[in-house]
Amino acid sequence: MNGRWRTRVLIGLGVAVVIAAIYFPRLKRRVKTAAKISQPSEEQARRELTTPTPTNTSDPMVKAKMFWASDEDESALSPVAIELALSPDPVLRAKQVLNTLLAGPASSDLRTLPPDAALLAFYLLPDGTGIADFSEALATSTPSGIESEQLAVDSIARTLEANVPQVKRIKILIHGQEVDTLAGHLDLTQTFIVNTKAAQAPSLSVTVPVKPSAGAPASQAPSAKGKEPRR
Amino acid sequence: MRFPIGLFCFKWRILPAAACLAVGLLPVSAPAQTPQTVQASGAQQSAAPIQAPPYPTVTPPSVQRTGLNLVVLDPAHGGTDPGARGAQGIRESDLVLDLTFQVRRALEAQGFQVLQTRSGNENPSFDDRSAMANAQRGAVFVTLHISSTGLPGTVRVYTLPDMPSRATAGGILSWDFAQASYVTLSRKFGDAVQGQLAQRFKGSPNSVQTASVRQLRTTAAPSIAVELSSVSVQDRSDLNKMMPGVADAIARGLAAFRPSYVVPGEAGAQP
Numbered sequence: 001m002n003g004r005w006r007t008r009v010l011i012g013l014g015v016a017v018v019i020a021a022i023y024f025p026r027l028k029r030r031v032k033t034a035a036k037i038s039q040p041s042e043e044q045a046r047r048e049l050t051t052p053t054p055t056n057t058s059d060p061m062v063k064a065k066m067f068w069a070s071d072e073d074e075s076a077l078s079p080v081a082i083e084l085a086l087s088p089d090p091v092l093r094a095k096q097v098l099n100t101l102l103a104g105p106a107s108s109d110l111r112t113l114p115p116d117a118a119l120l121a122f123y124l125l126p127d128g129t130g131i132a133d134f135s136e137a138l139a140t141s142t143p144s145g146i147e148s149e150q151l152a153v154d155s156i157a158r159t160l161e162a163n164v165p166q167v168k169r170i171k172i173l174i175h176g177q178e179v180d181t182l183a184g185h186l187d188l189t190q191t192f193i194v195n196t197k198a199a200q201a202p203s204l205s206v207t208v209p210v211k212p213s214a215g216a217p218a219s220q221a222p223s224a225k226g227k228e229p230r231r
Numbered sequence: 232m233r234f235p236i237g238l239f240c241f242k243w244r245i246l247p248a249a250a251c252l253a254v255g256l257l258p259v260s261a262p263a264q265t266p267q268t269v270q271a272s273g274a275q276q277s278a279a280p281i282q283a284p285p286y287p288t289v290t291p292p293s294v295q296r297t298g299l300n301l302v303v304l305d306p307a308h309g310g311t312d313p314g315a316r317g318a319q320g321i322r323e324s325d326l327v328l329d330l331t332f333q334v335r336r337a338l339e340a341q342g343f344q345v346l347q348t349r350s351g352n353e354n355p356s357f358d359d360r361s362a363m364a365n366a367q368r369g370a371v372f373v374t375l376h377i378s379s380t381g382l383p384g385t386v387r388v389y390t391l392p393d394m395p396s397r398a399t400a401g402g403i404l405s406w407d408f409a410q411a412s413y414v415t416l417s418r419k420f421g422d423a424v425q426g427q428l429a430q431r432f433k434g435s436p437n438s439v440q441t442a443s444v445r446q447l448r449t450t451a452a453p454s455i456a457v458e459l460s461s462v463s464v465q466d467r468s469d470l471n472k473m474m475p476g477v478a479d480a481i482a483r484g485l486a487a488f489r490p491s492y493v494v495p496g497e498a499g500a501q502p
Contacts, residue, residue, distance in 0.1 A: 075381055143315070143380050144323070144379050145377075145379045145381070145458065146376060146444055146456060147387065147460070153443075180445060184307075184312065186443055186445065187443040190448075
């Protein structure tokens with residue numbers, strides 16, 4: 001009896017080994033395939049959660065001016081007219097034009113912003129200060145240098161100036177945070193003038209050098225106090 | 232949200248006034264204000280009087296003297312921050328250090344004293360670099376960079392765009408906006424250097440550019456950023472060849488700027 005059971009067990013084990021040997025290559029392939037599918041990064045996950053800018057088909061088609069690098073001089077900007085359906089709401093409109101700017105021109109050499117950067121949020125304060133929150137890629141993928149960083153910020157400011165007149169200044173955040181510089185050079189602690197004429201008028205009071213609070217950046221203008229930003 | 236350190240000190244009284252002076256505020260005199268600005272500050276004073284500061288103040292000087300003595304050279308980046316990186320392992324932080332040594336030699340040949348914000352592979356903070364210039368009288372500040380982009384073989388000089396004056400009525404500058412009173416002088420200095428560079432490097436602009444360069448904002452001295460293009464060159468020797476020309480242009484530009492440099496004098500100082 002013991003001998004029969006031993007034989008059965010050995011046969012069973014032998015069958016299991018054969019099945020395992022057959023199954024092993026397939027298992028190996030599946031592990032390899034699984035490894036290739038990378039885990040979504042925090043930023044990818046956030047992008048998926050970020051509500052995409054709603055596109056309303058009833059929005060009127062207008063000629064929007066996008067500022068990308070000039071094909072004659074890549075260190076300068078040049079306006080490109082594009083037919084876009086733009087919302088009359090300034091926040092939605094700002095999101096639409098910035099997303100188009102991020103998408104880039106036909107020639108990728110003329111991009112001013114990195115292709116992997118995304119606009120996470122845009123707010124507009126009652127005093128005309130726009131706050132654009134970009135993903136980390138804007139800081140990590142913009143080529144380091146005064147010229148390239150200046151070109152990136154200028155393209156944002158001039159595109160907003162041409163298409164969203166309600167935005168007077170722009171403050172750039174990276175992943176919801178204020179950062180010192182864009183990629184090591186350009187100062188992101190300040191707001192950038194978008195609409196020169198409109199931004200100059202209220203800033204006259206800021207030039208009076210008396211109160212210690214005069215050092216506060218324009219984004220902390222008293223007129224914005226107590227009011228909810230538009231999102 | 233950031234506060235000027237001085238404001239922080241006054242509002243919460245965390246540090247004694249002496250420490251505020253040492254840490255948060257720059258007791259340097261502002262250049263002569265326009266009559267409009269002076270009037271405006273007077274009007275604001277009557278509307279919101281501020282407590283008289285318990286430290287000596289410096290009024291806009293009536294007597295000024297020329298005396299550019301010292302150049303603070305700032306090789307950007309360093310340490311864990313390599314700056315722009317190009318092909319074949321070209322790192323901005325290494326190249327600007329080599330450039331700094333060459334600029335230093337050219338300046339010393341013109342009779343200037345030179346200080347460097349770093350001499351090795353360290354990475355002082357923006358504020359530490361500015362502090363080195365702010366502690367000097369009669370200094371100018373030059374921060375040296377090499378870009379990722381731009382037409383190879385060109386050089387650009389940058390200064391800050393116009394900033395609203397942030398000096399208090401007593402002539403005390405906020406650290407965060409220390410450059411505000413020097414923008415005009417910086418531009419004059421930048422134009423002098425850019426003019427020299429344009430002669431040597433074809434394709435470079437003829438006049439100074441403006442950009443919100445972080446390093447310049449906290450520097451209380453005529454300050455420029457000089458940026459060479461670029462780390463994208465195939466061979467590092469292309470950049471090495473530019474360095475003597477850049478060094479000579481900075482030294483000659485500074486010598487040309489020297490007569491128009493005005494150091495606020497002590498004549499107007501009040502206890």
